[in-house]
Amino acid sequence: MKHPYQQAADYARWDRGVAAVPPEQVDPVARFPVLLTPSQPVVTAGSCFAQHISRHLKRAGFNFLVTEPGHQLLPDDLRATLNYGVFSARFGNIYTSRQLDQLFRRAYGTFAPEDVVWERPDGRLVDPLRPTIQPGGFATREELLADRTQHLAAVRRAFEEVSVFIFTLGLTECWVSKADGAVFPLAPGVAGGTYDPERHAFVNLSVADVIEEMTRFITNLRSVNPAAVFILTVSPVPLAATALDRHVLVSTAYSKAVLRVAAETLASSLPQVHYFPSYEIVTAPFSRGRYYSDDLRSVTEAGVEHVMSLFFRHATDGGHARATLEPAEASQAPSAPDALDQALEVLCDEELILLGDGRPGEPRP
Amino acid sequence: MLEAAAEAHVPFQAITLKGEGDGTFMSNANGWTVLSDHGFPDFTDESKQLLTGSSGPIISFISGIRHVRLGLRQMDDPLERPFDFVLAEAPHMPLESGTEIIPFDGVHEVVRRAFKRRFKLMTRVAGLAPGRLVQFAPPPPVSDRWLEPFLSKQNVKATALPNRLLRWKLWRLTVAVFRQHADRCGARFVDCPPEALDADGFMRDELVRNVTHGNVAFGRLLLEQARSLS
Secondary structure (H helix, E strand, O other), X not given: OOOHHHHOOHHHOHHHHHHOOOHHHOOOOOOOOOOEOOOOOEEEEEOHHHHHHHHHXXXXXXXXXXXXXXXXXXXXXXXXXXXXXXXXXXXXXXXXXXXXXXXXXHHOOOOOOOOOOEEOOOOOEEOOOOOOOOOOOEOOHHHHHHHHHHHHXXXXXXXXXXXXXXXXXOOOEEEEEOOOOOXXXXXXOOOOOOOXXXXXXXXXXXXXXXXXXXXXXHHHHHHHOOOOXXXXXXXXXXXXXXXXXXXXXXXXXXXHHHHHHHHHHHHHHOOOEEEOOHHHHHHOHHHOOXXXXXXXXXXXXXXXXXXXXXXXXXXXXXXXXXXXXXXXXXXXXOOOOOHHHHHHHHHOOOOEEEEOOOOOOOOOO | OHHHHHHOOOOEEEEEOOOOOOOOEEEOOOOEEEEEOOOOOOOOHHHHHHHHOOOOOEEEOOOOOHHHHHHOHHHOOOOOOOEXXXXXXXXXXXXXXXXXXXXXXXXXXXXXXXXXHHHHXXXXXXXXXXXXXXXXXXXOOOOHHHHHHHHHHOOOOOOOOOOHHHHHHHHHXXXXXXXXXHHHHOOEEEOOOXXXXXXXXXXXXXXXXXXXXXXXXXXXXXXXXXXXXX
């Protein structure tokens, strides 16, 4: 009788599944239950790495659902600068399970954080819950509030129309308001606001926290969209810094371990929740560090390509053959000259530069 | 403005930017000189001579209609969602319901780009006559009483008049963008004369020549402003 390891598939053994395989062919996915079709609306959210996923889904022609794309008045480059289309709505990076859970509760009006507006040193204003979404900050409080109302409506549409929700868990370390528990994407003072130990507290989420918050989010989302399927990934990007007095590598290991265990637990305990191993693809030793840039933190395009090629092969209907560029989006420039343009242009006949000797002359006698 | 100056027998030299740029000039015995030069890729030698040959202020009406056009954008495609924005200098103004709110900075940048060519021109004039350029604000928008008959003559499928508050906000934003560029050029900036505005901040009906311009009475107000420059 063979022992269990002798019957294991090649991918289950390190020597055959990793060491003997050319690096670019290592495939830890094995099999994946979700087959995403090009027409299914996909929402992405999460940390920085999630931006790569949305970018590749868009390029490959999948139905990347963007409910807050920015108005067509804005040209493409300006919309990108203003962070439209990076994710499905203009929520910016969602690093933690607590942030995602909070986003749903804010969108549906069951939670309204006390921190409404933060001021920057230059007087401009930032949204404490998406402090970098508007480069340079908002001009006025009224604008910030109007934009937030519009944003949360777009979030609701995304939640209600999504078919497959891809969430990349990024961090466990976060900062919260002592007053009401509101969680901030960035520590107060980093991109607005002022850090105040009397008002702000550091939290390092546990496995139980992440599971509880993700479970609540998934349950809440399914209350408005029962058929939603979830794909969880863990960001392979290490912490930029830890708030704890210990080495950042130690905090990174803790954070990723918590997120990985939580994702595994959620995928094995909740229906239609799946784990995709992008973390393993990038961090495993087979790549010999080549999937990290010189800063040893940013993921290289080769690493992203490896992840996404396996995603398309295993998780999509049509496999990796879909990695073709979509035609460029229609120009967002103002419409071509038409009768109205011409009519106005004809009227515009008085531009001029007027010169005088000294002050414009006095009436001639 | 030129008509007002001529009417008041004020001698002037001018460069009209809407001409063919062939250096054509007109003059008459009352001391008017109007040179036609669009300024691209550069001013003609005659224009440069005018700009550098005196020591007085150079009053610029460099402007354009791009902001007016933006305010009429919904006429182009009734299916496109109308937009609105919160004007930084008047943040309490109501937003039109059912519109998509665009960040102020986004609209600001759209307007800035729309006038990029004009700003190049302004920069060049300021360079030729350092410290002497006085930039006047683009004229205020006309009321719906003027806009409605204009649109009815055009082949537009409007079901309603454009958002008048949006038109006003786009004008104020354009004024701000021109002021900012004037500041960068070291030019003085002169805002629209308050007497030219009705209670809602639009051009008084009796001062309107057409939907983008004032008449000679509006020109008189500008002339008064020009005369009062210290």
